[in-house]
Amino acid sequence: MKAGVLYSGGKDSSLMALILKNMGFEVELLTVNFGIYKSWLPALESATNLGFNHRVLKLDDKILRKGVELILEEGFPNNGINYIHHEVLELIANEYSVIADGTRRDDRTPKLNDNEIRSFEDRHNVEYINLQSFGYKTIKNITFNLFEVTNEESNRDNNSDYEVEIRCLIDEIKGHNFSNKLFPKHFQTRVSGWKNNNGF
Amino acid sequence: MKAGVLYSGGKDSSLMALILKNMGFEVELLTVNFGIYKSWLPALESATNLGFNHRVLKLDDKILRKGVELILEEGFPNNGINYIHHEVLELIANEYSVIADGTRRDDRTPKLNDNEIRSFEDRHNVEYINLQSFGYKTIKNITFNLFEVTNEESNRDNNSDYEVEIRCLIDEIKGHNFSNKLFPKHFQTRVSGWKNNNGF
Structure with missing residues (x-):
């Protein structure tokens, strides 16, 4: 059975993909793009190095614009990111009957609660x-045992999270580097391949 | 690294064991016993058929007795079962640094909430x-794709859930078949081996 896994190239979504593959699912890694910036490239590279099928899901930028509007209103990214993630899931549900993402127990956003x-x-x-x-x-x-990872200060070319296009759009609307005020600098872990080249 | 998995022989805890094995853990399946009835035997059989190491954890029957007391006071098994599960986890934590059980998203009891x-x-x-x-x-x-399962009306010899010893103790205290009033009849799915004899 096919499973669509929302994929950023990070260790969480890579692990989710692997668990489903080992359960017998035919895994398709999905990276969302709203046409603002080619932010899917790091995820594509990670997916390719791990040997998974990868697909860029080009979605209407209305979703991104509404998320960014929320972020600018609130001066805080969490609810906007959560909005985008929920909308993305709604759209994917038209195409896949098994849908997964890499949200962990201790993640706060984006996240679906039990009722959602x-x-x-x-x-x-x-x-x-x-x-x-x-x-x-x-x-x-x-993931330390499974994957080779890189760990760099996050920038628009080393990660495929929603954050990249959100920041690009914010800077387009509010001016160069405005998004720095809303997103703290952070390090970005990205999966670059299998450890020991042996998969599991 | 070693992981202790609370194991009943059912499909949930069997799947948990498999996921951890595939992540590289050295899995030990643990079935709790309070010395009231040999309720670990079905779990031992399932574990053996799947090729996992299995261990019977003989615990003080004080835990079981306090759980049963709660069930008899309340006339309802959920809180008593939950109490026993929490106490069991506390004890296992002295021996294992990675501890797992087969509680699902939609299970209500036994269950640890996020704060717990x-x-x-x-x-x-x-x-x-x-x-x-x-x-x-x-x-x-x-699990349908992975495991051969049997599905029978639950009795004391075809399952290794806490329920078996709880019921034995209740019947010992309150008289023959008293536990039937507290536990509805239900069907019991038990893993009897790998499907197609090929593991994953």
């Missing part, structure tokens, strides 16, 4: 899977 | 993993 998951699954007759089984420490230990 | 998980992990410096990533439907589909 139940509603999402029931309305679309889909199955939704995330990494809620696992905490940060477990995922760190497991 | 955080407290449990922090107090004992352990990692806790469950099946919260998955809903009932997903687990049903996945």
Whole structure:
């Protein structure tokens, strides 16, 4: 059975993909793009190095624009990112009957709570899977054994999170580097391949 | 790294064991016993058929007795079962640094909520993993492809859940078949081996 996994090239969504592959799913990694910046390239590279099928999901930039509007209103990115993630899932549910993302137990946003998951699954007759089984420490230990990773200061060319296009659009609207005020600098872990070149 | 998985022989805890094995953990399946009835035997058989190491954890029957007391007071088994599960986890945390059980997203009891998980992990410096990533439907589909299962009306000799010893103790205290009033008849799915004899 096919499973569509929202994929950023990070260790969480890479682990989600691997778990589903090992359960017998035919995994398709999906990276969303709203046509603002080629932010899918890092995810494509990670997916290719891991040997997974990868697909860029080109979506209407209305979703991104509404998310950015929320972020600018609130001066805080969390709800805007959460809005985008929920809208993306709604769209994917038209194409895939098993849908997964790499949200962990201790992630706060983007995140579907239990009621949202139940509603999402029931309305679309889909199955939704995330990494809620696992905490940060477990995922760190497991992925350290599985994947080669790079860890760099986040920029628009080394990650495929929603953040990249959000920031590009904010800077387009509000002026050069305005997004720095809303997003703190952080380090970005990206999966560059299998450790020991042996998969599991 | 070693992981202790609370194991009943059912499809949930069997899937949990498999996921951890595929992540590179050295899995030990643990079936709790309080010395009231040999309820570990079905779990031992399932574990053996799947090729996992299995260990019977003989625990003080004080835990079981306090759980049963709660069930008899309330006339309802949920809180008593939950009490026993939490106490069992506390004890296992002295021996294992990675601890897992087969509780699903839509399970209500026994279950650790997010705050209980955080407290449990922090107090004992352990990692806790469950099946919260998955809903009932997903687990049903996945395990159907992986495992041979039997499905019979539940009795004391075809399952290794806490329920078996709880019922034995209740019947011992309150008289023959009293536990039938507290536990509805239900069907019991038990893993009897790999499908197609090929593991994953």
